[in-house]
Amino acid sequence: MREIALHVLDLVQNSLRAGARLIKVEIVEDTHLDSLVITIKDDGCGMERALLEKVLDPFTTTRTTRKVGLGLPLLKMAAERAAGELSIDSKPGEGTVVTARFQHSHIDRMPLGDMAGSMLTAIISNPAVDVVYRHRVDQRAWEVDTRTIKAEVGEEALTLPVVIQWLKSYLEQGVSYLYGGVVENEIS
Amino acid sequence: MKMKSLDELKKLREKAQETIRLREQEEGTKIVVGMGTCGIAAGAREVMLALVDELQKKNLKDVVVTQTGCAGLCEKEPLVDVIRPGEPKITYGYMTAEKARSMVTSHIVNGQVIGEYVIAREDSGD
Ligand SMILES: Nc1ncnc2c1ncn2[C@@H]1O[C@H](COP(=O)(O)OP(=O)(O)OP(=O)(O)O)[C@@H](O)[C@H]1O
Ligand code: FES
Ligand SMILES: [Mg+2]
Numbered sequence: 598m599r600e601i602a603l604h605v606l607d608l609v610q611n612s613l614r615a616g617a618r619l620i621k622v623e624i625v626e627d628t629h630l631d632s633l634v635i636t637i638k639d640d641g642c643g644m645e646r647a648l649l650e651k652v653l654d655p656f657t658t659t660r661t662t663r664k665v666g667l668g669l670p671l672l673k674m675a676a677e678r679a680a681g682e683l684s685i686d687s688k689p690g691e692g693t694v695v696t697a698r699f700q701h702s703h704i705d706r707m708p709l710g711d712m713a714g715s716m717l718t719a720i721i722s723n724p725a726v727d728v729v730y731r732h733r734v735d736q737r738a739w740e741v742d743t744r745t746i747k748a749e750v751g752e753e754a755l756t757l758p759v760v761i762q763w764l765k766s767y768l769e770q771g772v773s774y775l776y777g778g779v780v781e782n783e784i785s
Numbered sequence: 786m787k788m789k790s791l792d793e794l795k796k797l798r799e800k801a802q803e804t805i806r807l808r809e810q811e812e813g814t815k816i817v818v819g820m821g822t823c824g825i826a827a828g829a830r831e832v833m834l835a836l837v838d839e840l841q842k843k844n845l846k847d848v849v850v851t852q853t854g855c856a857g858l859c860e861k862e863p864l865v866d867v868i869r870p871g872e873p874k875i876t877y878g879y880m881t882a883e884k885a886r887s888m889v890t891s892h893i894v895n896g897q898v899i900g901e902y903v904i905a906r907e908d909s910g911d
Contacts, residue, residue, distance in 0.1 A: 750798050
């Protein structure tokens with residue numbers, strides 16, 4: 598994978614497969630601490646200790662379509678290449694938190710990539726599952742919560758082109774604000 | 786730059802509900818994009834984004850794009866299934882954003898399957 602944002606989308610797939618109803622994606626970029634941390638927290642089925650212990654080995658997977666699980670080992674490698682690390686905290690029946698830390702300025706750190714595109718993809722293709730996306734870059738923070746959107750237009754509206762188009766611009770502008778985009782009025 | 790706000794979303798509410806009512810009256814087309822790890826690495830996100838963009842441009846309101854997990858056809862990813870009522874399910878392989886856009890014009894709008902991209906056909910009766 599060429600972008601951290603694609604890994605995020607891939608982790609969201611793990612959460613979906615675990616039956617999550619709410620997935621929280623958090624990205625924190627802190628240039629003073631020189632760190633970039635991504636956290637994906639879900640309320641899915643969680644993992645037993647035995648599975649958790651060997652999940653970073655690529656020959657571990659509970660999927661039936663093929664014999665290797667690539668998602669977590671690939672992200673672990675990407676984090677370690679950038680002087681970072683991957684950690685997983687999981688409780689059966691409660692959920693899972695996956696955290697990957699990267700040194701922000703590391704020359705081998707993958708670019709963050711198209712977070713707006715990854716979040717749009719995750720949200721519109723699973724309208725029944727709730728997603729919270731929080732992103733902070735030093736002093737600037739932005740977030741979107743699909744529960745707020747559904748309260749306005751209903752769940753099914755997330756599959757309508759006009760609403761998807763709105764969400765796309767909303768996400769793109771939110772992310773561009775984080776990187777210094779000018780804002781005319783307050784973000785609600 | 787003027788920020789998109791949630792107020793703007795409120796204004797879409799009526800339009801949205803009207804389309805949902807229309808959708809309920811007849812069975813529409815479903816497009817399913819494979820989102821396994823290899824699918825994502827091979828460009829499934831770009832395919833998905835191109836599909837929803839093209840549907841918006843062509844104002845195709847009764848088509849739903851959704852996703853599925855890994856289908857075990859790694860080397861043919863990104864995969865896209867098209868399911869139209871009363872027709873066999875068509876699976877396209879090695880998709881790209883560009884191919885996805887031409888597929889919408891040809892298959893979804895004009896009913897012409899692009900044989901060249903097809904990797905499987907399956908009866909809807911199965
Ligand atoms: N959020 C999660 N909740 C519960 N179980 C999880 C979660 N994430 C991963 N797992 C378990 O860990 C295994 C390995 O995950 P990993 O992403 O590395 O591979 P995979 O999802 O099986 O396959 P791939 O990611 O290559 O498509 C999964 O099969 C699943 O059993
Ligand atoms: S996504 Fe590659 S085999 Fe499933
Ligand atoms: Mg995975």
